[in-house]
Amino acid sequence: MKIAVIGAGNVGGTLARRWSALGHEVVLGLRDPDSAKSRAAAAELGLKAKDRAGAASGADVVLLATPGGVAAVEAAQACALNDGQILVDATNPLNGRLDGLEHPGGLSGAQQIAQALPGVRIVKAFNTVGFGIMAQPVREGRRSVLFVAGDDAAAVERVSALAAETGFEPLHxxxxxxSRMQEEHALLWIHMALKxxxxxxxLFSICRGSA
Ligand SMILES: NC(=O)c1ccc[n+]([C@@H]2O[C@H](COP(=O)([O-])OP(=O)(O)OC[C@H]3O[C@@H](n4cnc5c(N)ncnc54)[C@H](OP(=O)(O)O)[C@@H]3O)[C@@H](O)[C@H]2O)c1
Structure with a gap:
């Protein structure tokens, strides 16, 4: 699968590395792909860096892994996606103190992106666990759950399959x-981790069955 990863920070870098190792064709989409920082990030991952529209062009899946809120909407717009393309939103619209979310008008970050990009199939996923868990989603035999939400069934199915391939238990x-609840869940994770x-x-794992 062709995957564009927008942002080569903790989340983008970790998932780009994992998906490339799984055999996917991964390209980084960065604000300034020719900067020394971008070239170093791409070289470390062994991947090509392009501008965001160049990376997203023709991609089966585009992962958005930038700061959340307004920055995420702007980054998503910079990808110049075609109708029907799949954008996976891994961002969280955190406030500066990391103790609250910016949900103007009650809209989640993912819903703000969907409003700005009608026609693009938005799927919320990969926002509720730390990047260290993305690198290795199984601990002591327990698989991390990964919440997935979206309005397009085929896009959700595709992203869930990618999550499962990455080692997660996807939960639709x-x-x-x-996505509002997913962003609240991310806030809980951050609170647990940092405070x-x-x-x-x-990680959070699901146990099923009777006692
Ligand atoms: N850290 C985690 O464990 C974790 C877990 C789940 C979800 N998240 C969410 O995932 C997103 C990325 O987190 P991260 O920890 O990977 O962040 P990060 O390490 O700071 O990386 C973010 C990347 O986004 C780009 N970027 C930075 N500022 C930007 C801006 N103003 N506009 C557009 N792009 C910008 C940068 O790439 P270029 O400058 O090269 O374009 C940077 O490499 C956040 O929304 C976060 O809430 C994080």
Whole structure:
């Protein structure tokens, strides 16, 4: 699969590395692909860096891994996506203190992107676990759950398959309205990691069945 990863930071870099190792054709989409920083990031990952529209052109899946909120909407717009392309939103519209979300008008970050990009199939995923868990989603035999939401069933299915291939247990929450809860869940994860003493090396897993 052709995957464009927008942003080569903690999340973008980690998932780009994983997906490339799984045999996908991964290209980085960066604000300034010719800068020394971008060239170093691409070289470290062994990938090509392009501008965001260049990377997203023809991609089966585009992962958005930039700061959330207004920056994410602007980054998504800079990808110049065609109708029907799949954009996976891994961002969280965090406030500066990392203790709240910016949901203007009650819209999640993913819904703000969907409003700005009608026709693009937006799927919310990869926003609720730390990047260290993305590198290795199984701990002591337990698979991390990965919440997935979106309004287009085929796009959700494709992203869920990619999540499963990455080592997660994908869990479909429903339409994109559920992205609000996913962003709240990310806030809980951040609170647990940074303020409630759990550190970053933990995951949420689902247990089923009767006792
Ligand atoms: N860190 C985590 O464990 C984690 C887990 C789940 C979700 N998230 C979410 O994923 C997103 C990325 O997190 P991260 O930790 O990977 O961030 P990061 O390390 O700071 O990387 C973000 C990338 O986005 C680009 N960028 C930076 N500022 C930008 C701006 N103003 N506009 C557009 N692009 C910008 C940069 O790439 P270029 O400058 O090269 O374009 C940078 O490499 C955030 O929304 C975060 O809430 C993070």
């Amino acid at each position: 929450l429903g339409g994109l309205a559920a 409630a003493g759990q550190g970053v090396d933990f």
